[in-house]
Amino acid sequence: MKKILSSTTALVALGVAGVAMAPASASAAELRFMCYSDGNECEVYDDVIDRFEEANPGVTVVVDTVPYQAILENLPVQLAAGEGPDIAKVTDLGGLNEYYLDLEPYVDAGYWQESFGGTLDWYRGGADRQGIYGMHSQLTVTGAFVNATLFEQAGVDLPGAGATWEDWAAASRAVSEATGAPFPMAIDRSGHRVAGPAISYGAALFNDDGEAILVDDGFQAFVQQFVDWHEDGTIARDVWAGQGGATYQDAAQEFINGDLVFYYSGSWQVSRMNDQVGDFFDWQVIGSPCGPAGACSGMPGGAGIVAFAETEYPEEAAALIDFLAQEDVYAEVAARTRNLPAHLGVAGAGVSFEDVSPAAQAALNGFAGSLPDIAPAAFAYQGYAGNRAMYGITVERVSQAIVGELTVEEAMERARADLEAAMSN
Amino acid sequence: MATDTQTGASAPVSHEPIDASVAARAQTIKVSRDGIALTALSAVMRLIEVPFLALQRMLGINKLAWVFLLPNLLLFGLFAFLPIILNGFYAMTGGDNVLLQDRPYIGAQNFDLLSSCDNFLDPNSCLQDKFWRAVWNTTWFVTLQVGIMVGFSLLTALILNREIRARGFFRSVFFFPVLLSPVVVALIWKWILQREGVLNAFLDWTGIGGYNWLIDADWAFAWTVFLSVWAHMGFYTLILLAGLQAIPRDVYEAATMDRASAWRTFTKITLPLLSPTMLVVLVLALIKGVQTFDEVYAFTGGGPGTATTFIIQYIYEEGFAGAPRLFGLAAAASLMVAGVLVLLTLVQLWINRRNVDG
Structure with missing residues (x-):
């Protein structure tokens, strides 16, 4: 009998502890970032995002690297079914607009407008829509x-x-x-x-x-x-x-x-x-x-990073994209991934691409030109x-x-x- | 002195060998263990029997069968029948929303669109020309692939049924491609047939000169048929071999005694007695042929142009790969394919029944 009583007490204690701990674990946000790479983009993002996680305790970001085909074919179906990731790197920029989270309430709209100019339109999916829906991460x-x-x-x-x-x-x-x-x-x-x-x-x-x-x-x-x-x-x-x-x-x-x-x-x-x-x-x-x-x-053309309106953590998702849009971070990613920048500030300052031959540097300059x-x-x-x-x-x-x-x-x-x-x- | 435990009478000393005595004792122990196992089993069975007897009393003996069918019915219902029903609903809706509740009802418009043709033999005269190109490609493909494959399978089975050297080895060789993944099969043959592939290297070496097989519509189609026959022939050969081995030997002995020629034996004995197996092979090959997708998609991507685009690829591209995703049109096309498959199955049943009825 004593045994039964002590076991019951232990179970109740565990339950109480679980309930008590629940709010603490609920405050931790896990963002899932569906990413594809043309070269080494996802690897570089994973690395850079570590700094975002350090600066934002309680927010973890899981970078799910997927084939490009998954972004084209699986992501739209997942989004329609309400089962999409929090953030993704997409190329159908305007076509998925109905699922995007408007970042404008969470970011400095002036900075974004100044930095990304006309590419913001590509994510709006129509001239009648306003708002900030995505960061053009690589201009092609x-x-x-x-x-x-x-x-x-x-x-x-x-x-x-x-x-x-x-x-x-x-x-x-x-x-x-x-x-x-x-x-x-x-x-x-x-x-x-x-x-x-x-x-x-x-x-x-x-x-x-x-x-x-x-x-x-x-x-x-x-x-x-x-x-x-x-x-x-x-x-x-x-x-x-x-x-x-x-x-x-x-x-x-x-x-x-x-x-x-x-x-x-x-x-x-x-x-x-x-x-x-x-x-x-x-x-x-x-x-x-x-x-x-x-x-x-x-x-x-190119690709951009967007957050989805169905995310449980809109503030954190917007904060992550805003972090990636900051000039120093954007310039670092562009240099390491050897992509043309869509960020006007970064493009204006010029990018020293890493590990590129003179021919590749000249080629990137040629494309930019x-x-x-x-x-x-x-x-x-x-x-x-x-x-x-x-x-x-x-x-x-x-x-x-x-x-x-x-x-x-x-x-x-x-x-x-x-x-x-x-x-x- | 040994004593009979039941009568108390003395029994003569046994002169049986000691091994026999041990064996007898072991037998006794085994029987008693079996007895215990049987008792335990019957106890368990009785435990199970109680609720089933109660169920039987409640439902009656006829309805009890449904209880046994229920697990399978649930699985099939969920993963086979429900999708078919949903497919029917999708076929009557339009738009590119995934969820059924967001899709507008458009009745039979998708079926009308698919069947809008001035001349069904000329895809260019159809509104959905790609659908009809896929239909005709599939029709040609199935006709050629099934015909060639069944013919070669029969020939191979006949040869492998004879007393030839290394028969087991050859049986394995012909069956081996069946074990390969369709995508692997496609990639192997793509490496062989591409511009700088193995075949062209060989043709260049012989001085004949290579050819870009996969960008020529007719050759690409022909190689697609070949690849499919190569990949699946082993399976049907195996079925036909089993059919051949089921034919009684004495029929052949009687034919030999009657001095029947080999051809006459083949046409009057082998083929008629093999026809039930042949029918199964034909219907299975037809259904599989209509469903061809993965190996051809990995092999040619459906090209050049639409030369090797078959009906399942059309459905996949309309429903999933293209933009906008026309789930309704793809669902309607898949229902039409299902109709063809049902028709083929009914033909099989009809022929089977006709054969049984004589």
Whole structure:
């Protein structure tokens, strides 16, 4: 009997202690940060966030590193089901706006406006929305890498500033023929990547009322040129014809192997080129060639960090993003991850990128230097909430024209219809 | 002097060998242990019997079967039937919200959209051309893959059923690809067939010259069929081999005595007696063929263009990979696939029944 009584007393004591301890444990906030890396971003964030945790006792941040595909496909479903993380690094900037936490009540709005300017619009998901929804953590710009060694071996001069897409195509073909490099040109299989050249060919992408149209004469002119270049062997068929659906495919490996003369991709590839090309050959960034419409536009883009409205700890989540947005922290992350800064203060002061070769430093400067050439339509496209649908439609229909399933006219007609259907959903 | 414990009479001294005596004693102990085990088991059974007897009295003997089915029913209900029902609801809603309550009811619009065609044989005349391209790709794929696979499986099974050297080894060799993950199969063949792959290296070495197989629509489709046959043939070979071994030997002996030719024996004995197994193989292969996705997705991504995009990939891309996520359209397409699969199963049942009825 005594035993039973003492056991009961012990259990009750444990229960009381548990109840007493409950408020203490409830005050500890654990933030889950869903992160993907193009290079070493998540690793650097994990490191930097340790300092935030030291400065904010009771707040722990778990950085969950996931594949990019999980950010694209799983995160939206998790958010819709109310099971998302507290914070995430996203690329569908405006498309997920309905789930974002407005950071404005928790941060110094003036500092954010001054530091991030126009990129704040990309997270708003529409001109009618105000507020601060995300920190653009890495600014990317599309542009071309060229294998300077192949040009030198071929005895072909690099086309100068203001050279057109046709000039570069002719030069790349000449280099390919002279050196035996299998591919003169390649463009990543991505709707985002072809948008810049299409704008340079006159694509407006939106009508006068700001509604998405995607296909117009300028867009169709570039698609026709793009398909023709596939047919005459100027562009490597493997990239666009080697995949189905809207699957992304790059040609970085072909460039790194020295098989490709001209590779149109973006600033996020610099780190990879820096690490993998080494002294195998000389390479450089030439920005975006010009088109018949007079523009020499690439596309801006990148990724940003957002908090979600369903978080249990809005204040802590906002504090963490605000910490990452501070100029010194942002500059450190940009330097260590070798990404172009979207923070105007950091960009103005310049970034000394860590562990980069002179070629990579010059490439990053080259990309940064091409920012003024980006057309307003490109910024509008990047900030448009429905841009992922438009990118997907572009890839699917242009691929069908390349492999001959549809003519360019049929493909563009289908693209218009697809866009109409997508916008009605 | 030994004494009979029951009668008290003296018994003669046993001259049995000592081993037999020990064995007998061990047998006695085993029997008594078995007896204890049986008693314990029957006690446990009686414990279980009590509530079931009560249940039987309450429900009646017919309804008691449901009690035994309940655990499985719950599992199947939750993870199979409920999703099917939900799928039906999703197919009648629009928008890109995930939660059913946030999705507007649109009736049969998704089905109308999928079936809006001027000419079903020409995907370009359909509103959802990608769906009909996937349907026709799947139809061609299933026809070729099933036909070739069942033919080769039968041939292989016939060979492996003969008394050949290293028969066990060859049986393992043909079954081995079945053990591989579909993605591994796809990656292996991609490495072999890509521009700088093993096959092209060999063709270059022979002087024939390589070819970029996977960006040519016809070749990509042909290799997809080949890959699928290679990966799954072993499974169906095994089933057909079991079917062949179940055919009584004496039928063949009788054919030999009647001097029937090998071809006549094959067509008049082997094939008819193998037909029930063949039917199972055909239906399983058809259903599996319609469901093809993972290995082809990892192999070609559905390209070039839509050349190897099959119906399950279409559903996946509309519902999950694309933007906006058209769950309703994907659900409607998947119901149409389910309809085809049900139809195939009914055909199987009908043929089976016809065979049984003679």
